[in-house]
Each structure stands twice: as structure tokens, then as C-alpha cells.
Amino acid sequence: MDTAVTAGIMGNGLAGGAGERVGGSRSTDSWQTGEVIADNYGLLMSPGTPPGEHTLRIGLYDPNTGQRLTVTLGDETLGDALDLTSVTVQRASAPPPLAALDIQQADEDCWTGVCLIGHSLHRLGYEYESELSLHPGDVARLVLFWQAQAGSAPTEFVVALEDKRGQAVWEQPLAILDGALPTPWVAGDILRDIHALQIPSTLTAGEYRLTLRVAGEKSYLLQRVRLLP
Numbered sequence: 001m002d003t004a005v006t007a008g009i010m011g012n013g014l015a016g017g018a019g020e021r022v023g024g025s026r027s028t029d030s031w032q033t034g035e036v037i038a039d040n041y042g043l044l045m046s047p048g049t050p051p052g053e054h055t056l057r058i059g060l061y062d063p064n065t066g067q068r069l070t071v072t073l074g075d076e077t078l079g080d081a082l083d084l085t086s087v088t089v090q091r092a093s094a095p096p097p098l099a100a101l102d103i104q105q106a107d108e109d110c111w112t113g114v115c116l117i118g119h120s121l122h123r124l125g126y127e128y129e130s131e132l133s134l135h136p137g138d139v140a141r142l143v144l145f146w147q148a149q150a151g152s153a154p155t156e157f158v159v160a161l162e163d164k165r166g167q168a169v170w171e172q173p174l175a176i177l178d179g180a181l182p183t184p185w186v187a188g189d190i191l192r193d194i195h196a197l198q199i200p201s202t203l204t205a206g207e208y209r210l211t212l213r214v215a216g217e218k219s220y221l222l223q224r225v226r227l228l229p
Contacts, residue, residue, distance in 0.1 A: 009206065011128050016205075032072050037073050043056075045089065046102075046192055047092075047096035047100045047101055047190075047192070048096055048101055048145060048190050048191055048192030049089055049192055050089065050177055050180075050181075050182045050189075050191050050192070051089050051090060051091035052084055052085050052088070052089060052093070052180070052182050052183070053087075053088055054086065054088075054089060055083050055084075055085075055087070055089055056083070056084045056085050056086070056087050057081045057082065057083050057084065058081060058082055058084055059071070059080055059081035059082065061124075061125070067139075068080035068081070070135055084088060091182075091186075091189075095147075095188055095189060095190045098117070098118070098155065098189055101118065101145055101190070102120055102143070102193040103117075103118035103119070103120060103190070104118075104119065104120040104121065105118060105119055105120070105222075105223055106118045106129060106146075107119055107222070109212075109218075109220045110149065111153065111154055111214060111217075112149075112151050112152070112154065112171070113148070113149050113150070113151040113152050113154070113155065113185075114146050114147070114148060114153035114154070114176070115146065115147045115149060115210060116144060116146060116212070116220070117143070117145050117146070117147050117190070118145040118223055119138060119142065119143060119144050119145060119223075120142075121141070121142050121143075121222070121223065121225070122140065122141045122212070123138055123139070123140060123141070124138070124139040124140065124141045124196060127141065132225070132226075133203075133228065134225060134226075134227055134228065135199075135227060135228050135229070136199055136200065136201045136202065136203045136204070136205065136227055137200070137201035138173055138199050139196055139197065139198055139199070139222075140196070140197040140199060141194065141195075141196060141197075142159065142194070142195045142196075142197050143192060143193070143194050143195075144176075144192075144193040144195070144212075145190060145191070145192060145193070146176060146190070146191045146193055146196075147188065147191075148186060148187050148188060148189040148190075148191065149184055149187055150187045152185075153176065153181070153185065155175045155176050155179055155181065156173065156175055156214070156215065157173070157174050157175070157176070157213065157214055158171050158172070158173055158174070158212070158213050158214075159171070159172050159174055159195070159210070159211070159212050159222075160172070160210075160211050160212075160213070160219065161199075161203070161208040161209070161210060161211075161225065162208060162209040162219070163206075163208060163209075163212055164207070166209070168211075169208070170199070170203065172197060172198070173197055174195050176180050176191070176193055177191065177193055191222030199227070203227060204227075205226075205227050205228055205229040206226070206227060207224055207225070207226045207227075208224070208225050208227065209221055209224055209225075210222045210223050210224070210225045
């Protein structure tokens with residue numbers, strides 16, 4: 001089985017990328033046992049990467065399913081990624097201009113302490129596609145762009161797919177930056193927040209509403225999503 005590689009800062013990939021190994025010239029199913037493969041990657045510190053101490057993490061996944069592959073050492077399973085080193089990201093002197101962010105759709109919704117100013121949604125590993133193409137069982141990559149406001153921000157949200165009646169058919173809890181908010185929390189900061197959404201294979205093809213909400217509050221419509229057969 002051929003694989004693709006993903007590398008990023010922190011668990012939700014605040015900076016980094018995904019792609020083929022060795023620039024696509026050496027698929028993993030051609031590697032020989034014991035062979036040393038030199039594979040160079042450049043990691044882009046995307047505008048909006050939160051300041052602070054982060055972990056550089058690398059892993060492999062099946063590009064056909066988006067399934068992360070497990071890391072093993074002898075008989076021991078080490079999870080689905082390896083932590084390589086720590087990286088310190090300095091606070092930007094000024095928030096990035098909106099034009100520098102890869103925002104697909106602008107948003108205007110605020111909670112105490114934070115506003116959602118935009119988001120992007122792709123199928124994992126297919127960020128280059130101009131149109132969203134999702135099927136039941138796919139993994140989607142949701143990027144939320146938050147702007148810090150004065151006060152304590154809620155960290156726990158729920159992202160959901162709702163049917164035409166407004167009933168949630170699937171939900172996934174998420175925390176802004178996996179709960180690792182930068183300290184200090186400075187009003188005006190723009191923060192890039194990346195999440196992997198596992199779309200259930202049991203859902204039927206059709207149109208759904210992708211929503212975001214804080215527990216006990218009305219859901220906010222991010223966008224409409226059509227699942228293909």
C-alpha cells in the first residue's frame with residue numbers, strides 16, 4: 001500500500017502540510033527493508049499560527065481513505081504519529097491581514113471573548129481541489145479563524161451535520177487549539193485552528209448543514225455540505 005505523509009506543528013497541524021513522499025518520486029511500496037530514504041519538507045508557518053511552544057509532529061496516512069497509520073517499534077504501538085522536536089513561535093508584531101489567510105468563506109459570529117471571522121473546508125489531502133468533494137466515510141479538514149476579544153473565551157464547541165429538518169445526524173466536540181490557548185490572550189490576535197472531521201460512513205448521500213455551537217446556545221451555520229454517493 002502506498003502512503004502519504006503529513007507533518008505539522010501541534011496535534012491539529014497549525015503549520016505544515018501533507019503530500020507524497022520524496023516529491024512523489026519514491027512511493028513507499030517501493031522502499032526496501034533497511035533502506036535509508038532522504039525526504040525533505042519545507043513547513044510553512046501560516047499566518048495566524050498561535051504564538052508559544054509547539055511540537056513538530058509527523059505521520060503517515062492512506063491517501064485513499066484519510067486513515068492515519070500506526071507507528072510501531074517491535075511489538076509496541078506508539079500511536080499514529082511521532083513527535084520530533086519542539087518549536088517556539090513568536091507572537092506576530094501585528095495581526096495578519098485577512099488577504100493573507102486562506103479563508104474560503106467569511107463568518108461574522110461572536111461569543112464572549114472570541115469571534116469567528118472565517119473558515120475553510122476541504123477533504124483531507126485534497127486541499128488543492130477548487131470544489132469540495134466529500135463522501136460518507138471521508139475525513140474533512142476544517143480550518144477555523146478566530147479573532148480574540150477581551151474576556152475569557154469559551155474553549156468547548158460542537159460541530160455538527162444537520163439534516164433539512166435541523167436535526168443533528170452527527171456531532172463532534174472540538175476545543176479551540178485543542179484547549180491550548182496562547183498566554184497571554186491578546187485582544188485582536190487572529191488564530192488559525194485546524195480540525196479533522198471524520199464523516200460517518202453510515203450517513204446517506206445528500207445535503208446537510210455544517211454548524212458550530214456552544215452548548216446551550218443556538219447553532220451557527222458554517223455552510224451547506226453535499227455528501228456524494
